[in-house]
Structures are given as structure tokens and as C-alpha cells.
């Protein structure tokens with residue numbers, strides 16, 4: 001069984017009571033062994049916390065935060081401003097187009113293995129993308145790959 | 152709502168809103184240890200703490216233009232930090248709770264200023280372990296409130312502001328957190344006698 005005033009022990013310990021309440025509780029605790037005991041226990045717990053180690057931010061933390069904040073600023077520039085899902089959508093469309101191209105090439109050159117190999121190489125060649133102007137699907141793809149590599 | 156007017160903070164915020172990039176750096180440098188420490192105690196390991204603490208400052212960076220000048224910057228940062236940590240803890244893959252300290256973590260220092268005797272040091276390490284164990288077993292909400300009270304030393308009003316809860320909830324949660332901590336620590340000491 002606990003005392004109905006035991007819920008006052010914590011606020012008393014934390015000095016979160018008014019003066020009158022404090023005096024009244026102290027008078028109560030002198031005559032109530034349960035509250036007196038609980039007060040002792042919570043005092044011990046409170047002093048145990050003084051042994052808890054507090055941690056400092058790791059070396060270079062602020063530099064890393066500031067670099068990421070600068071990245072956020074850069075993303076406000078026109079090209080980068082596109083949300084990530086839009087860039088993913090462009091990449092997905094690109095992938096479908098390339099795949100269809102390869103399949104179509106495959107179908108057209110069916111039975112001519114040598115030619116197919118050339119087509120395949122051409123379809124997968126990165127030269128196509130390098131020639132792409134900035135802002136095009138190719139540019140988006142390259143930027144996406146770059147972003148992926150940074151991770 | 153509690154408002155601790157801090158002239159430094161007000162000046163940083165005004166400079167930030169005027170576009171001075173050094174203002175944000177000043178805010179990060181001023182509060183990085185407090186925010187990191189809160190995240191470290193909430194999440195229990197250095198890696199997740201760094202992730203979360205970075206996230207806190209980036210959220211703050213984006214929200215600062217809308218920051219109300221009559222609010223307190225540090226309880227506002229604590230609120231972002233508490234919510235960010237609660238979000239981290241909600242992730243189902245979150246398994247790294249209360250692991251070992253990570254490499255490259257900053258100096259870890261005992262809060263007691265005097266040099267303790269070896270015996271005292273051992274006792275405090277045992278106590279620290281018991282407390283870490285206890286904190287890890289508390290629900291994230293109770294953990295957040297007891298860290299803000301006992302480690303960060305916030306008043307009930309500041310805690311209410313930081314966690315966006317009523318004073319009544321602060322009182323009842325602190326009492327419950329202490330009760331549960333006591334239980335877990337008692338069990339830990341029984342299982343790990345000195």
C-alpha cells in the first residue's frame with residue numbers, strides 16, 4: 001500500500017512546489033514512513049545520475065552539419081531543385097526506353113548475331129549519355145548515378 | 152509556454168534571417184553538445200546519435216526562417232531532438248540500442264568535477280551501467296523526460312515546452328519514469344553484484 005501523497009515526492013525533490021505546499025509536504029513526510037522512504041530512494045536515484053557520463057559532439061560534427069546545410073542551399077539551384085522522386089521518375093522512364101530499345105533491336109536483328117552484338121554495345125554505351133546536354137534525361141541519369149556514388 | 156530570452160540566441164536568429172551564414176554555425180557550435188548528448192542517451196549509441204543530431208540541426212536550419220522570436224531556441228531545439236529520436240526509435244529496424252561507444256566520439260567526461268577514488272570510480276561505473284540499462288528499458292517517452300530532467304537539468308516548465316505536453320503530464324511521467332528506473336536498476340544490481 002502506498003500513501004496518497006507519495007505523488008508529491010518527485011515534485012518536492014525537483015523543487016517544483018510552492019512554498020506552502022513544500023512546508024505541508026515536509027510536515028507530512030516527517031510522520032509518514034512511506035513518503036520518507038520514497039524520498040530517500042529518489043534522492044539516491046537523483047545522485048546516481050551525477051555519475052552518468054555526458055557526451056560531447058564528435059570531432060568534426062559542426063563541419064558535417066554545415067556541409068549538409070550548404071548542400072540544401074545548392075539544391076535550391078534550378079536543376080537540383082527537382083524533388084528526388086521526379087529524378088527517380090526520369091531515371092525509370094529512361095530505363096524503360098533503353099530496355100525497349102534493346103528488345104526492339106534484338107527482335108529486328110533476330111538471326112543476325114553479329115549485328116545484334118553491335119546493337120547491344122551501342123545501346124549500353126555510356127557515350128550516348130555523355131553527349132547528353134545538361135538538363136536532359138541523360139544528364140538526369142548521370143546526376144542520379146553520381147548522387148548514388150556519393151552515398 | 153516557457154520563454155527563456157537569451158540575447159545571444161536572439162542575435163543569432165536575427166542574423167540568420169538576414170542571411171548571415173555564420174549565424175547558423177554559431178547556433179550549431181553553441182548547442183551541438185547538448186543536442187548530441189540528448190540523442191546519445193536517447194538512442195544509446197554513437198552512430199545513431201550522430202545521425203539524429205545532424206538531422207536535428209538540418210531541420211532547424213530549414214525551420215529557422217519561421218522561428219518565433221518570443222520562443223526559446225534551446226527548448227525548441229530540444230523539441231526537434233526529442234521528436235527526431237522518437238522517430239528513430241519507431242523504425243522497426245532499430246536494433247543498435249545501447250551498443251558500445253563508436254570510434255571518433257568526442258570526449259566522454261564524468262559530470263562529477265573532483266577526481267574520484269578508484270573504488271568510487273568503480274561504483275560510479277557500476278551505477279552508470281545500471282542507469283544505462285535502466286534508461287534502455289524505459290519507453291522512449293519516459294526515457295526522454297527523465298534525460299531532460301536528470302541529465303539536462305531542465306525545469307518542469309522547460310520540459311513541458313520541449314515535449315509539447317502539459318505540466319500535469321510532465322509531473323506524472325517523471326514520477327512514473329523514476330519508479331520504473333528504480334525497478335530495473337534494482338534488478339540489474341541483483342544480477343550484477345559487485
Ligand SMILES: [Zn+2]
Nearest residue numbers: 003005032035
Ligand atoms: Zn505519505
